Amino acid sequence: MPAWLITGSSRGIGFELAKQLAANSANTVFATCRKPDAANALKELAKTHKNVHVVALDVDDEASAAAAAETVKSALPAGAGIDYLINNAGWGVRVSFEEEEIATIAAVFNTHVLGALRVFRAFLPLLKLGTRKVVVSVSSELGSLAYVDDPRVGSAFPSYSIAKTGLNMLTRKIAKQYPDFIVFAFAPGWIKTEMGGSGAEYEVDDAVKRHIKIYETATLEKHTDKFINQFEDPVAW
Template identity: 35%
Template sequence: MSNASKTALVTGATRGIGFETVRQLAQTGVHTLLAGRDRTKAVEAALKLQAEGLPVEAIVLDVTDTASIAAAADEVAKKYGHLDILVNNAGILRDEQGKKISEQTLQAWRETFDTNLFGLIAVTQSFLPLLHKSPAGRIVNVSSLLGSMTLHSDPTSPIYDFKIPAYNVSKSAVNAWTVQLAYELRDSKIKVNTIHPGYVKTDMNAGEGEIDVPDGAKTSVALALIDDAGPNGSYRYLDNVLPW
């Protein structure tokens, strides 16, 4: 299946890693739907990439709004009849700096999980029927190394002191969801994987990352374009398999 015949959708794509993921997928020839909850921002972002000659289209999708998700899925079904690639990129960080782990508000936990986990699951559930209509559906869940419980439990690991509880636990849950869904899809043509983009310089961390945004999109794009021999139910950063 050529990339030019594929259709992809990337959530949370009006800026940062999501925007760059759209760009890199489109650069391979994939018709890519740039999803954002704000129509104006989504259209503006899509126009920037269209100006580069890329096959990009804006679509409105708020991962915390059931009606918005349903409308987006209906739009894709009517226009394309299927979906080949879903990149669940949308994510937020609501933990308050300076507060202890036990002091983070329940509201912060709920808002974080509504977007990072429940929104991701809701989007996947709505688009899964369209992915089943693809000859080779691919789902990429954008997690983080901070979701690794193995590394958080190891005092010698590089993330041992990076305790951002609501965010970290939401990403651990994304990893767990990926394993469960991969089991369901094990005998299908769909593959689902979860990725760490790297410690990327984004607005979420006030630009304090170690790598630039284009590098941060590479793992999502690579897993979105795997062939039939590619992994299912894995947790990766570039070519490295990460510990759960």
């Protein structure tokens, strides 16, 4: 039974991922979020699917990450580990450098980069016990240095873009240090979620089906140390 750990599961891509994975009873899904008591849709999903465990996890807090790892460990069979770690938690603001506070830029970076690192380190012992050992950094084309020259991107979303570029480097460093793990950065696409908006290109249910297929079929040879999109095409770093 593959075990999945998903951060940022209370809404958007994270929730849809938990929902679709829950439909397969062979999966064990650890759906994490900062405030489980307020995550009504996620709580309802756990009520109707015994293979879903809602776990409190604030990626901005190291103690929270450590506590979440202990919670997950206690819910797994003895000696079992995590097969898929999906670092999905994130947020952003649509303002320019002139409007954005330094503290906000630091906070976005903290969540996307340091948050992903906190989670990886907290769950590393369980990843080592896993069969698949897949680590996915949910990034974005906005984190690509090459895409800055695209007129649709340019100077837009500065703090979010900076954070995703940092996440990409973190991903590559993890891939280099743990060559037996399947580690890659993933651009999920511009999806119709609360964050993506109603004008986005892709429906969340269709996109997440593609995401899951990539995660489940990922290999060391084809995916490790790569940056790919939802159609498995390479994205320029």
